[in-house]
Amino acid sequence: MNSTPSTVLVTGCSSGIGYELIKLFERGPYRIVATALPSSLEELQARPIAQSPKVTVEPLDVADYAAGTALVRKIEKEIGPVDILVNNAGISYRSTVEDMTVEDEQRQLQVNYLGAMHLIRECLPSMRRRRKGRIVNISSVGGMMAMPTMASYSASKFALEGASEALWYELKPWGIHVSLVRPGFINSLAFTKVLYSRKKAAGESSEEYKGHYDNMKTFVEKIMTRTPSTSADVAKRIFKVCQRKSPPLRAAGTPDATLFYFLRRILPRFLYHKLLFRSLPGVKSWGPTDPEARL
Template sequence: MESRYGKVVLVTGASSGIGKAIAERLANEGFRVYGTSRKAEGEEVIIEETASGGFFKLINLDVRSNESAQKAAAYVTEKEGSIDILINNAGFGISGPIEETTPEEAISQFDTNFFGMHRMVRSVLPGMRERGKGLIINISSVAGLFALPYQAFYCASKYAVEAFSEALRMEVKDFGIKVSLIEPGDTKTGFTQNRYFCEGSKHSAYKRSQMSVEKMMRDEQNGPGPEIIANVVVRILKRKNPPVRVIAGFSYKLLVFLKRLLPSRLVVFLVSKIY
């Protein structure tokens, strides 16, 4: 990995799951790592020790706030002089049929998963442009490539992350800034427990929705641990020209490949049979 020592990384949502695994791994690899959590209050800095004796610092961030995003980026820049790598990972999932989801619930999904990422990107880009280098990795999802029933707003927020990241990659290229996407599949993290169920779906008219979401939750908890996504990040950091996207796991790569080959009608039929 090219001169990783001293490189400064900011990972959003590093209190658990994928973000925590990435922060721990990069701290062990010799990066100077700042993670974020809403649980670190105010100016508080929580030192998170890794099993291998490394550590990273957890600072406050709520990606739903412009002020909080600016403050977190300014804090790291003031302490370290720069942010070399931003990993936009903070996110959660909402479930429920489209009809039974209120616009406010749908907006809250986008506020964190999509606009939160936009806020963070805006907070770090001036510094990266000034230095003529930087890397932004956005954690999307296989659900950003495959729409699932009763997860429409989660999938839509991740489809939006996909389009945003491709456009961003083209916009910032001339400033020496690189952008990559990672699409994890089902991963065993706090995501399942932190899922938000739309109020209107509690007594749903859509009889299949509960069964379908329960299957997704089982699949997540039967999935591999978040360390596999940390491995993908490390692989991206080794590349001089990071890829546009990395789909995590061979079976998901195969599914996405098949989706490109098969007629859409057949893909939608097969997904609706599974869920």
């Protein structure tokens, strides 16, 4: 039996799922490296969990690739090679495609996709040498079904899903596990952190998109304040995936994720898109401001 504690690297631990997850790992035989954005570092360091001898808190903006490389080297030198990498850090733009700028698109992809891929590449040589390791990427229901005003967020999670699936095949010969955990709606204040595009912030968004923004915002916030699933529940599901001998490639992070998964699989595509469009909140008021031009 291997009694050496596994080294776990979890990104984005200042709040939400990441914070709940490191509390679970802390109770087991793990050495945990929990990262936080430099701007949130002090907040995380001040929490009781950061006082545990098993937990090391490190600053990391996952979009700073050089910092990601330096962190993985530091962990390898001072703690040991990373056994479990949990790419949890994420941001979410609420914006129509037309309102996004190239810079906004790049930021969304850098944090949710490119940063995660970079950390994977940094951890893999040692995992391959040791023929063991686990990579857990936190996706989203948005990584299997796209919703209006969330195109860029969905694109980043679809990208994460596609790459993780390819990686699953690539790494199987070394016995390295790759998993995606897909949370759906979570009862949290994460919606207060959504980002608006520079164009929208500058007041340059067309009035014709007002219905999209207003209705989607109210809809998402209402569900997020009413859903019973919490960040702690999602963390438990991730933790279970990390402990399974043969973890699945895809796991639901919340019960609604299972429901959406089956809806998406069972319904014929044309029907699914039609039904989803019809159920969008206030959709009849979306679009042209001239009522006669509406659908």
